[in-house]
Amino acid sequence: MKKRFLFAGALGLMLSFNASAQDATAMKYASTITAADLEKHLSILASDEMEGRDTGAKGQKMAAEYLANFYSGLGLKGPVDGSYFQKFNLSSVSYPNISLTVGKQKLVNNEDFIFIGDADMTKVAKTDLVFLGLANEENLKKVDVKGKLVGLWAVGSRAQTVVPEVMNAGAAGIVIVTMEGQANFDRMANWYKSLSTRGRLGFEQPTKQEPIFLVSTEKMGALFETPVEILKEAAKNNPESIKSQKVSYQVKKQNKPVPTENVLAFLEGTDKKEEVLVISSHYDHTGIDSQGRINNGADDDGSGTVSVMEIAEAFATAAKDGFKPKRSILFLNVTGEEKGLLGSEYYSNNPIFPLENTVNNINIDMVGRIDYEYQDAENQDYIYVIGSEMLSSHLKVINEYNNITYTNLILDYRYDAEDDPNRFYYRSDHYNFAKHNIPVIFFFNGVHDDYHQHTDTVDKIEFPLMTKRAKLIFHTAWDLANREQRTPVDGTNTRLDR
16 A cells, blocks of 8 residues: 555656656657558558458458568568567367257257357267256256256356356256347357358367357247246246256367468667567457458557557667667567457467566557547547556556656546456457566557447548557657666456456
8 A cells, every 4th residue: 555655646746747757759759650650551451452351361461461561661670580470370160060959949050049169079969958047056956967958047147157067067068148138149149150151260179078059038038938037037046947848959060270470570679678568459350241241440450550550660760760779679469369369378378588578568459439438528538548557556657657748648447447347458468468467558449339340440540549549658668668677566467367
């Protein structure tokens, strides 16, 4: 507590002298970050030609080449044995044949149910579908789940938190409901339908025989021929009162390798060159949807990627003029974020520079738009800041100081709460640095109607505001790269489980 008060006082002192504390050199190179340049690069990366930059697809490869050529033109080094590409293989898993029949109801994949588990079966399994409701010890005493397909009522829960206990109790598989409303289910079903043609990407893993079928609340009621309200009550108190159903199902699996790559550019520092600041974004997006529409991903995360490019240009220009940073800087554009933070996971598990020498990660994911919260605000000069005070007591203070000194944005911390229901902290690439106890700061503009839609296009980007946000990030990075002491790791990571 005493340390917190000391830093609050230090911040107040720094802010009171902000006018005289402006660094003319930093301001000179921050001015190279322009709305025109951001728009020029984004108009290419988020064009239809890039086909939505889906991981492993042609458009993602084209985007990677564009980034590498840009960094080469700046004179930045390719740190992967002379290359800008950190290449690796992902595994594309698809399930070309999935069948599920309950009683006389033959269900349709990605319409009546979504397959969210993993399995590879040589023949059709036949058993009972029993209703367990809540996955707790009391209900497991009331319902025999061994060898059965088990109905779980888990509205508001994440499947991965409730499935293991039931599978460990001997269940053959699970039919689960996790969300209210048919519309929510239908949106997810459409997304899975778009994945069905190209598979789910991830790192290759042994097959788990865990057939798990996600259904809507309404469909769960239909499967058990019971009104939804009765199922809700039975889930809590008397799941054994719900009659079981005969069920048959089969899942067949295919697996193929998908080559992809992170893009890395390196600027070596001077007297503290062994220490590395990582500035990251993900340059992939979700490709082409099931209706053939291109998801350009202008905000998500074309905006973050071109911000990294402009920040890299500012540092490279300064270096050419004789103002190299004390610490080294790695500009890291990762792939596979939309598939589960895969590119940053690969880098953090296979770092080009030792993680113990990585002082901070600044992650930029969606900084080009105005969200629901600010769309009607009088002052729309804001940015959400996430994760900045969890691992280091200094990082938030440094960012706030640079903001009040140079950019005067509203720094909004509402999504930094540990109980944030949106779980934004867990949904971008800084997570894979923080889990290794590297202090992180994540910049984010919030969500809008075009999030993950084909309507996330360049014409909707707020380039003047995006420029101001990029300049704040540059100033914070300049400070972190040049200050005498690296930010201490004096906090505890309380958010390890995604």
